Amino acid sequence: MLLIQTISTKTLDQASVGEFVKLKTPAGNLFAVILDSDAQGTLVGFLETNQRSRYPTFKQVSKGLKCLSYGLNWVVDRVGNDESWAGNRSHLASAGAILVDSHAV
Secondary structure, three states, X not given: OXXXXXXXXXXXXXXXXXXXXXXXXXXXXXXXXXXXXXXXXXXXXXXXXXXXXXXXXXXXXXXXXEEEEOOOOOOOOOOOOOOOOOOOOOOOOOOOOOOOOOOOO
């Protein structure tokens, strides 16, 4: 991962929707994106899990939880591995799947 800005520490109530963060959870330190925030808490989308399925998930967490923030200016970059090949459409209808072909992402 190439970092182009300074990382800051803050609580989730100080974070903005769309920020890329790393949270310390009982499951470990996980990357997430702030999806929404209201009086009940902050909705975060975890981009990784320690579960066998490894699918992204979301959860409402306490606004007082501390995080490392990478800010609002970030992108997702494609990394090829044994699960990425031309014609791999096994997750075509899966929520959160990013599909790349010759015409679009």
